[in-house]
Amino acid sequence: MATTTVEGVEHGHGHAHEVDFYKESHGLKSWLFTLDHKRIGIMYLVGTLTAFMIAGILALIFRAELLTPQIDLLVNAANPNFQEAASLGRDLYNKLFTLHGALMVFVFIIPVVPAALGNFFLPLMLGAKDVAFPRLNLLSFYIWVLGTAILAVAVLAGQLDTGWTFYTPYSTTKGVGPVVLANLGAFVLGFSSILTGVNFIVTVHKMRAPGMTWNRMPLFIWALYATAVIQVLATPVLAITLLLLVAENVFNIGIFNPAMGGDPVLFQHFFWFYSHPAVYIMILPAFGIISEVISVHAKKHIFGYKAIALSSVAIAIISFLVWGHHMFVSGQSEFAGALFSFLTFAVAVPTAIKVFSWIATLYGGSITLNTPMLYGLMFLFTFTIGGLTGLFLGALSTDVQLHDSYFVVAHFHYVMMGGNVIALLAALHHWYPKMFGRMYNETHGKIGAALVMIGFNLTFFSQFMMGSRGMARRYAEYQPEFQPYHIASTIGAFILGLGLFFTLFYLVRGLFKGKKVGANPWGAVSLEWATQSPPIMHNFHDTPHVDSDPYNFPEIDHSRATGGHH
Amino acid sequence: MAKGYIRGREADIHESHHHVMPIATYMKVFGSLMVLTVLTVLVSEADLGSASLPVAMLVAVIKSAFVIGFFMHLKYDTRFHSFVFFGTLLFIGIFFMLTFVDINTRGTLDNLHANGRYAVDHGLTVRPEPVPHEHTGHEEVNQPIPHEGEAAPAHEGEAAPAAEGEAPSH
Amino acid sequence: MSTAMDVEHGHAAHGHDAHGSDHPAFVAHHFDNAGQQEGAAKLGMWVFLATELLMFSGLFLAYFYMRSQYPEMVLEAHHELNKWLGGLNTVFLITSSLTMALAVRAAQVGNRKQSSMMLVATILFACGFMVIKYIEYSAKIEHGLLPGANFFAQHVTTAGGEMIQKAWYGGPQLFFGVYFLMTGLHGVHVLVGIGLLVWILIRTNKGQFSEHYYTPVENVGLYWHLVDLVWIFLFPLLYLVK
Numbered sequence: 009m010a011t012t013t014v015e016g017v018e019h020g021h022g023h024a025h026e027v028d029f030y031k032e033s034h035g036l037k038s039w040l041f042t043l044d045h046k047r048i049g050i051m052y053l054v055g056t057l058t059a060f061m062i063a064g065i066l067a068l069i070f071r072a073e074l075l076t077p078q079i080d081l082l083v084n085a086a087n088p089n090f091q092e093a094a095s096l097g098r099d100l101y102n103k104l105f106t107l108h109g110a111l112m113v114f115v116f117i118i119p120v121v122p123a124a125l126g127n128f129f130l131p132l133m134l135g136a137k138d139v140a141f142p143r144l145n146l147l148s149f150y151i152w153v154l155g156t157a158i159l160a161v162a163v164l165a166g167q168l169d170t171g172w173t174f175y176t177p178y179s180t181t182k183g184v185g186p187v188v189l190a191n192l193g194a195f196v197l198g199f200s201s202i203l204t205g206v207n208f209i210v211t212v213h214k215m216r217a218p219g220m221t222w223n224r225m226p227l228f229i230w231a232l233y234a235t236a237v238i239q240v241l242a243t244p245v246l247a248i249t250l251l252l253l254v255a256e257n258v259f260n261i262g263i264f265n266p267a268m269g270g271d272p273v274l275f276q277h278f279f280w281f282y283s284h285p286a287v288y289i290m291i292l293p294a295f296g297i298i299s300e301v302i303s304v305h306a307k308k309h310i311f312g313y314k315a316i317a318l319s320s321v322a323i324a325i326i327s328f329l330v331w332g333h334h335m336f337v338s339g340q341s342e343f344a345g346a347l348f349s350f351l352t353f354a355v356a357v358p359t360a361i362k363v364f365s366w367i368a369t370l371y372g373g374s375i376t377l378n379t380p381m382l383y384g385l386m387f388l389f390t391f392t393i394g395g396l397t398g399l400f401l402g403a404l405s406t407d408v409q410l411h412d413s414y415f416v417v418a419h420f421h422y423v424m425m426g427g428n429v430i431a432l433l434a435a436l437h438h439w440y441p442k443m444f445g446r447m448y449n450e451t452h453g454k455i456g457a458a459l460v461m462i463g464f465n466l467t468f469f470s471q472f473m474m475g476s477r478g479m480a481r482r483y484a485e486y487q488p489e490f491q492p493y494h495i496a497s498t499i500g501a502f503i504l505g506l507g508l509f510f511t512l513f514y515l516v517r518g519l520f521k522g523k524k525v526g527a528n529p530w531g532a533v534s535l536e537w538a539t540q541s542p543p544i545m546h547n548f549h550d551t552p553h554v555d556s557d558p559y560n561f562p563e564i565d566h567s568r569a570t571g572g573h574h
Numbered sequence: 575m576a577k578g579y580i581r582g583r584e585a586d587i588h589e590s591h592h593h594v595m596p597i598a599t600y601m602k603v604f605g606s607l608m609v610l611t612v613l614t615v616l617v618s619e620a621d622l623g624s625a626s627l628p629v630a631m632l633v634a635v636i637k638s639a640f641v642i643g644f645f646m647h648l649k650y651d652t653r654f655h656s657f658v659f660f661g662t663l664l665f666i667g668i669f670f671m672l673t674f675v676d677i678n679t680r681g682t683l684d685n686l687h688a689n690g691r692y693a694v695d696h697g698l699t700v701r702p703e704p705v706p707h708e709h710t711g712h713e714e715v716n717q718p719i720p721h722e723g724e725a726a727p728a729h730e731g732e733a734a735p736a737a738e739g740e741a742p743s744h
Numbered sequence: 745m746s747t748a749m750d751v752e753h754g755h756a757a758h759g760h761d762a763h764g765s766d767h768p769a770f771v772a773h774h775f776d777n778a779g780q781q782e783g784a785a786k787l788g789m790w791v792f793l794a795t796e797l798l799m800f801s802g803l804f805l806a807y808f809y810m811r812s813q814y815p816e817m818v819l820e821a822h823h824e825l826n827k828w829l830g831g832l833n834t835v836f837l838i839t840s841s842l843t844m845a846l847a848v849r850a851a852q853v854g855n856r857k858q859s860s861m862m863l864v865a866t867i868l869f870a871c872g873f874m875v876i877k878y879i880e881y882s883a884k885i886e887h888g889l890l891p892g893a894n895f896f897a898q899h900v901t902t903a904g905g906e907m908i909q910k911a912w913y914g915g916p917q918l919f920f921g922v923y924f925l926m927t928g929l930h931g932v933h934v935l936v937g938i939g940l941l942v943w944i945l946i947r948t949n950k951g952q953f954s955e956h957y958y959t960p961v962e963n964v965g966l967y968w969h970l971v972d973l974v975w976i977f978l979f980p981l982l983y984l985v986k
Contacts, residue, residue: 138774140784206791213654214784215774241665244795248802252925259891261921263806269914274809277673278802328668332676344676551776594852604842611834615827618984626986637976645845646969652783655790662794666801673805677812 026549028445028542043142046543048149049128050443055149056120059156060429061512063111064505070104070484071467071501074494079484101484102169109172110163110190114197115156117428118286121293122239123152123204125435126232128443130208132536132543133226135217135552140210148203151196159193162186171482173283176264176275180256188257191250198243198250201289205239208232217535219554226534226558227316231296234320238285238292238327246282249275273339280331288327290424291391292320294431295362298387301434302366304532305381306373309559312365319358326355336407345404352402359395363388374563379453383434386461390426394419397472412482415475418468426464433460436515441529445541446522452514459507466500534558593650603644610637770957782959789963793970796933800974803926807981810922814914821916822985824889825923826880830983833876834975840869841972844941848965854955856948863945866968870938877931884920891921923982930978933971940964 029046032038039047073081079097082104087093127145131138139145162168168186170179179187212233216225225233253275255261262268264275295316303310310316332340332348340348366388375381397419400406410416441447471479474493479486486494528537535558539548614633622629643649648656768778775781811818847862884890944964947953953961 136774141788142774202795206788206795209791210784210788213787214780240791240795241662241798244797244799245669245802248799251929252802252806255891255921255925259921259924261891261925262918263810263921267913269814269918271677271809271813273676274673274806277676278805281669281673328665329672332672339680340676341679341682343679343682344672347675348672546774594849597846597849600842600845600849604838607838607841608835611831611838614980614984615831618827618980618986622986630980630984630986631977634977634980638973641841641969641973641976645841645972646966652786655787658787658790658794662797666798669801670805670808674808674812677809 026540026544028540029545030542032545041146043138043146044545045127045131045139045142045145046547048145049124049126051149052119052124052127052152055153055156056116056124057512059111059115060120063108063116064508066104066108066111068501068505070101070108071498073101073484074486075498077486077488077491077494082484098484099169102482103163103166105482106169106171107163110159110168110194112424113172113286113290114159114194115152117290117424118197118201119152119204120432121297121428121435122208122232122235122289123148123200125297125432125439126204126208126235126293129439129536130211130229130232131215132442132539132547133229133534133558134211134215135220135535135548135554136211136215137546137548138215139207140215141207144203144207148200148207151203152200155193155196155198155200157193158196159190162189162193165189173279174250174253175279176253176256176272177266179253180265188254191254191257195247195250195254198246201239202243202247205236205243208236209240212236217552217554220535223314223317224554224557225317226296227299227310227313227320228293228296230317231292231294231299231320234324235289235292237321238289238324241328242282242285242289245278246286249278249282252278273335276335276338276340277331280334281328284331284334285324285327287420287423288323291427292323294387294391294428295320297431297435297438298366298384299362300532300534301380301384301431301438302369303559304438304530304561305378305384306370306375307531307561307563308369308373309561309564310365311368311371312361313557313559315361316365319361322358323355326351326358330355330402333402333407336404337411349402349404349407353399356395356399356402363392363395378437378450379448379457380434380438382454382457383430383437386457387427387430387434390422390430390464394422394424394426397422410475412480413475414471414479414481417481418471418475421468421471426468430460430464433457433511438530439536440515440518441525442536442541442543444519444522445524446518447525447529448518448522449514452510456507456511456514459503459510463500463502463504463507467497467504468500470494470496470500531561531563533561593647595644595647595650599644603640607637607640610640768956778957785959785963789966793966796970800926800929803922803929804977804981807922807926810918811985814918817914817916818919819985821919822982824884824887824916824920825983826883827983829876829880830979833873834979836869836873836876837972837975840866840873841969843869844965844968848958848962851948851953851958851961852955856951856953859953859961860945860948863941863948867938867941867945870934870941873934874931874938877927877934884924889916889920891917891924926978926982930971930974933974937964937968937971940967 029044032044039051042048069081073079075081079094079101082097082100083090083093084096085093087096127139163186165186168190170187170190174187174191212225212229252261252263256264260268261270263270264272266272299310299316330348330352332344333352336345336349397415401410401416401419437448437453470493474490474497475481477490477493479490479493525541527540529541530537533556535552535554536543538552610633614630614637617626617629617633620626642659648659767776771778771781775784843862843865847859847866850856850859850862941964944961947960
């Protein structure tokens with residue numbers, strides 16, 4: 009049996025069931041001042057999922073508004089002046105989608121996988137006791153809390169309706185208040201992201217267990233590593249961009265102000281130099297999750313380990329070359345547009361390598377159709393749709409038609425939600441027994457997955473259709489001919505919401521009522537499954553030694569020509 | 575025993591060998607930096623024309639090389655730290671380069687093709703020119719060549735807007 | 745942020761439980777040995793320096809954008825800066841870099857007294873830099889050489905000889921905006937650096953470092969050299985335009 013051998017920590021022999029990290033110490037203080045990466049991960053998870061829920065409810069509100077072509081839901085019916093009420097309603101709509109976008113992007117999607125799941129599992133999967141800088145880790149959590157608070161104040165204080173991109177010159181004509189506050193919020197959140205990135209890079213380089221060579225690292229770690237590289241390289245540019253925007257608002261510096269000889273398109277360069285790679289901060293960890301989930305629940309060695317690992321790094325690098333495809337209609341030069349369009353297609357190559365590798369992994373595997381695997385398969389569908397429609401938008405000529413339409417909205421929701429959130433759901437189910445020592449209800453899980461699948465596709469596929477027919481994004485009102493699509497989309501959104509709330513319900517229920525599980529319910533071989541569930545304070549009793557790769561399942565029949573290795 | 579492992583491999587526990595440089599080396603580096611600072615000022619005094627910025631930057635790069643290599647010990651440090659540092663510079667380079675690709679090529683297509691100039695130059699027949707709509711602020715001032723819509727062979731009466739003929743305004 | 749980074753290294757000073765003979769008190773519990781801890785701290789510092797470089801790079805890009813669009817304006821406006829004060833500051837920073845490097849070297853060989861002296865010298869030069877910065881800034885503010893719409897210089901003339909009353913298209917207010925942002929952010933880094941140097945000085949005087957453990961001194965040194973590095977580019981770009 010050529011599995012990873014972990015000395016002395018195999019469940020059931022050597023050591024009795026020890027106190028897990030939840031019970032190691034008690035009280036609120038033991039959580040608030042904890043340096044344990046697992047507790048910090050759990051705190052991040054609670055925080056980010058709360059943000060996800062709030063931002064999701066906001067989306068349901070404006071989806072409900074979009075049921076009819078007129079503005080009605082957001083209008084204060086008591087106001088006798090209908091014109092004024094409608095205008096206020098439109099403003100409210102703008103604020104709602106701004107808050108939805110800003111919360112989802114800065115507070116939820118960017119930190120959720122690296123900071124929440126990554127924090128919990130990176131040291132476990134590496135066989136380390138903790139991340140390299142535990143205090144920095146806690147600090148980054150509190151910075152995240154602070155940034156979220158500032159952002160929330162900025163939005164609640166009102167008048168932030170710039171969208172999450174803060175484009176100039178609109179964002180510099182709003183007065184000093186809300187934009188500056190929101191910028192500071194995003195700035196602070198950026199630091200949290202940088203600190204996590206620095207921590208993870210150093211942890212991966214310096215804290216690996218004996219025998220854990222680069223080529224024996226789980227692919228989730230590779231993905232987190234590539235993510236951390238992007239976080240470190242891109243986020244500082246966001247920081248300076250937001251600082252410049254603050255200076256622009258407060259001191260009227262003029263570098264982005266056309267009236268003073270500045271250039272608003274320059275702002276877009278600054279912004280997208282961060283924000284395009286940030287898209288990969290959101291999706292790369294999801295790739296890592298899918299590699300784990302598909303391989304473990306198909307009980308098959310991952311196909312093309314090195315290709316998947318290195319394609320993560322390749323994506324991280326190429327992501328810095330393509331930002332201009334967000335700016336095709338911004339007034340960027342035609343030559344730059346063509347160049348960025350050309351470079352954009354290059355990203356498709358490493359991404360496709362991954363998708364093909366996952367499908368090849370499934371081929372001939374003994375697939376268990378449990379909830380994590382269902383979400384894994386769902387990811388393959390929805391992410392591929394998201395990725396392929398990205399090619400339409402990356403092509404200069406079609407983008408001019410599709411820009412700022414619902415097609416774009418549908419595309420990035422297929423990538424962000426169909427990619428990141430679906431993968432997150434896969435990960436939550438896959439690692440649920442490890443994190444909490446109990447199992448969720450599998451039947452409930454399947455019902456939830458079905459609701460999410462139906463709801464998600466109904467919501468956003470109809471948006472592809474109306475977008476390609478000319479429905480522009482960011483409007484509270486629209487032409488009546490688009491109403492059928494909007495109705496479908498809204499119904500889908502509510503089904504999706506139902507599915508997610510149901511998922512929340514049974515996952516929380518499982519914490520108390522779930523069946524207790526052992527160290528390794530899935531029969532996986534990566535290191536996190538070698539310690540007990542939930543893990544003990546220092547993760548492992550003795551430093552684990554690794555002598556094989558993390559996908560070498562004992563079930564694999566190495567004699568068959570098609571199965572087994574590669 | 576795990577103590578002998580670093581970065582997943584068996585390794586010498588004392589990973590980095592501390593390189594103590596003689597004080598004289600520091601002094602020499604300091605002297606060179608001072609000389610180069612004086613040189614920077616002299617360069618700005620001399621009339622080098624368009625070469626003055628590159629020369630000033632070159633001197634600054636040499637100065638930083640001294641600081642990084644000796645004061646920051648990068649020359650004697652783990653190779654990976656150099657990789658981190660120069661990798662960062664590479665990405666800064668990408669940031670600068672692609673941004674300037676845009677800034678320096680703005681309006682080239684306009685000059686070539688706009689207002690039927692390309693067609694006139696090549697003896698082609700052109701479609702009706704769109705009504706020159708008002709451009710605001712930045713685009714108008716940023717492009718020294720004004721939009722001389724009238725100069726093009728447009729049929730004034732039937733100026734149906736040809737959607738793709740005009741660069742998207744904002 | 746850099747403070748946090750270095751506080752982290754401070755973690756090492758009170759390692760909790762001695763795991764074994766090769767696990768001295770300054771090695772934190774989650775590290776296997778001193779070498780791993782030192783390697784992690786230094787790599788962390790270098791990655792942090794990378795983020796600093798990228799952050800400054802945005803300002804440099806804004807500068808180069810401005811310079812490429814309005815070269816004459818930049819040339820005119822930069823005459824308002826005092827290049828001798830700028831040059832003196834350059835000398836201050838380079839000298840402080842030298843004393844910092846010597847402080848690290850003294851720590852390396854375990855000469856606490858010399859290390860402490862060199863740190864004091866570094867702090868003094870850093871303060872000198874800030875004093876000159878203060879003089880420069882007050883002069884600019886007094887003359888109304890301010891960023892953006894606040895610009896009200898009366899005596900600055902354009903290349904054509906006309907008087908400037910207020911901010912205008914491609915006018916010198918852009919230059920002063922960039923000037924204040926670049927030197928301001930750099931100045932903040934100097935201030936943070938002074939704080940870190942004081943912290944390291946106190947720890948040195950308490951005898952917390954030895955030839956076996958001086959990583960915090962080294963990392964603060966790296967940070968300080970970076971501050972110097974940025975200035976090496978700021979000086980010719982802002983003060984010595986040609």
